[in-house]
Amino acid sequence: MKYKYNGGIMDERMEVFLETFSEELPEYLNEIALKAQMEHVPVIRRLTGGVLVFFLKAFAVKNVLEIGTAVGYSALYMAEGKKDIVIDTIEKVPKRAAQARKNFEKYDKRECINLIEGDALKILKELSDNQKKYDFIFVDASKGQYKVFAEYALTLLNRGGIMVTDNVMQEGEVLESRYAVVRRNRTIHTRMREYLYDITHSDDWNTIILPVGDGIAVSVKI
Numbered sequence: 001m002k003y004k005y006n007g008g009i010m011d012e013r014m015e016v017f018l019e020t021f022s023e024e025l026p027e028y029l030n031e032i033a034l035k036a037q038m039e040h041v042p043v044i045r046r047l048t049g050g051v052l053v054f055f056l057k058a059f060a061v062k063n064v065l066e067i068g069t070a071v072g073y074s075a076l077y078m079a080e081g082k083k084d085i086v087i088d089t090i091e092k093v094p095k096r097a098a099q100a101r102k103n104f105e106k107y108d109k110r111e112c113i114n115l116i117e118g119d120a121l122k123i124l125k126e127l128s129d130n131q132k133k134y135d136f137i138f139v140d141a142s143k144g145q146y147k148v149f150a151e152y153a154l155t156l157l158n159r160g161g162i163m164v165t166d167n168v169m170q171e172g173e174v175l176e177s178r179y180a181v182v183r184r185n186r187t188i189h190t191r192m193r194e195y196l197y198d199i200t201h202s203d204d205w206n207t208i209i210l211p212v213g214d215g216i217a218v219s220v221k222i
C-alpha cells in the first residue's frame with residue numbers, strides 16, 4: 001500500500017506525476033510514513049523530502065538541526081538522502097520521541113541522528129547559549145512559534161546557512177480572508193501571514209516561498 005495525503009495545495013495528479021521523478025527510497029521509509037498516516041502523525045510529503053535532500057547536497061551541508069521530529073521520518077529521509085550529515089532533532093512529545101528513538105536504532109542511524117527530547121524553546125536557548133552552529137535548519141513544529149524559532153535560527157545558522165520552514169500555506173488556508181477561516185484557526189492564520197511577511201521583508205534573510213508539499217519558505221541567512 002502506498003501512503004497518500006489529503007489536503008495538499010498542489011493538484012494531486014501533478015504531485016503524483018512529479019513524485020515519479022523522485023529518487024528511490026528505502027522501503028522502510030514508506031512503511032514509516034504509512035504507519036504515521038494511519039496514526040494521524042503528520043510527516044513531510046515526498047516532494048518536500050526531495051527538496052530538503054536537494055539543498056543538503058547542493059550546499060554541501062554537514063550538520064542539520066530539525067525542530068519537530070515526530071517519529072523520525074524526515075530525519076531518516078535526510079540521513080538516507082545525504083550520507084555524511086549529522087542531524088540534531090528536537091521533539092517534545094515523549095511517545096513520539098520514543099518511537100523516533102526506536103526507528104533511529106532499528107535503521108542504524110544512531111550515529112548520525114541525535115534525538116533531543118524536550119520543548120524546542122528551551123533547547124534552542126541552550127544550543128545558542130552553547131554557541132552551537134548549523135549549516136541547515138528544518139523547522140517543522142508548532143506553526144504559532146515559527147517567528148521565535150526563526151529568531152533562534154538566525155543565531156544558530158552559519159552565515160549563508162539555510163532555514164526551511166514547512167507547512168507555511170496551511171493546506172491553502174493562508175490565502176483565505178481571516179473571516180473565511182474557522183474561528184479556532186484565526187490566530188494561527190494571522191501569525192503565519194505575519195511570519196511570511198517578516199521573513200520576506202527582513203534584512204537578515206533572503207527568502208523564497210515555494211508551493212511544494214504544504215508550502216515551504218526557504219530562507220538563506222545573509
Ligand code: SAM
Nearest residue numbers: 043044068070073074091092119120140141142
Ligand atoms: N518533521 C516530522 C516529519 O516530517 O517526519 C514531522 C513533525 S510534526 C509536523 C511536528 C512535531 O513537532 C510534532 O511531533 C510535535 O510534537 C512537535 N513539536 C511541536 N511543537 C514543538 C516544540 N515547541 N518543541 C518540540 N517539539 C515540538
